[in-house]
Amino acid sequence: MPDSLSNTAENLTLDWVLGVGTPTRPTMPLKVALVTANGTDTAAGTEVAGGSYARQNLSVAAAVNGATSNSADLAWTGLPAATVVGVEIWDSSGAPVRLWYGPLTASRTVAAGDELKLTAGSLSLSLA
Numbered sequence: 001m002p003d004s005l006s007n008t009a010e011n012l013t014l015d016w017v018l019g020v021g022t023p024t025r026p027t028m029p030l031k032v033a034l035v036t037a038n039g040t041d042t043a044a045g046t047e048v049a050g051g052s053y054a055r056q057n058l059s060v061a062a063a064v065n066g067a068t069s070n071s072a073d074l075a076w077t078g079l080p081a082a083t084v085v086g087v088e089i090w091d092s093s094g095a096p097v098r099l100w101y102g103p104l105t106a107s108r109t110v111a112a113g114d115e116l117k118l119t120a121g122s123l124s125l126s127l128a
Contacts, residue, residue, distance in 0.1 A: 004102040005127075007041045013127075026091035026099060031055035032074055032123070034116065038086040039101045045088055051112060052078030058089060060125065067126035074118040081112045087123065100125065 005013065015023040033055045035045030059072045085107045089100035110116055 005041075005100055006039075006098050008097055009099040010041075026097060027093035029092055030058040030099070031090045031092055031096070032058050032070075032118075033088045033090060034076060034079075034082075034084045035086045035088055035101075036082050036084060038103050039088060039098070044098050045086060045101060047088070048076075048079065048082050048084065050080030053080060055090065058123075066128065067124060069121045069125065070118065070123040071120055073120050074123065075115060076117075077115045079110045079112070079114050079116060081110065083107050083109045084116060087118075089125075 012023045012026075015021045034048040034053070036048060037046035039045035053076060056074045056076060058070060058074070060068045061071045062068065084104065086101065086103040088098055088102075090096040090098050108116055
């Protein structure tokens with residue numbers, strides 16, 4: 001998901017890099033959400049709901065050359081029937097903040113009870 005930061009995350013990043021204001025670090029762990037309609041810089045997508053769906057914790061390695069990726073598999077089990085078109089990354093504060101969003105390379109249709117897995121290294125994050 002190159003350069004798909006939400007406006008909130010863009011502002012936090014710029015403020016931190018430029019030493020302006022008092023940007024707050026996101027509350028860990030970061031969580032990956034599946035969406036059936038992609039969001040934009042300013043609006044969240046439509047998150048999967050139902051079944052045993054729950055956001056998954058994101059683990060990443062230190063960035064190299066402005067990029068990183070998930071360092072562990074992300075697996076959702078017991079999903080409801082849905083067509084997943086993208087992912088979003090949220091912090092885990094009491095009022096979660098959406099930080100990143102982006103489409104999957106190809107949408108994935110799952111039947112009720114199915115599993116969807118993003119293998120380690122398949123969710124790329126970069127600033128470009």
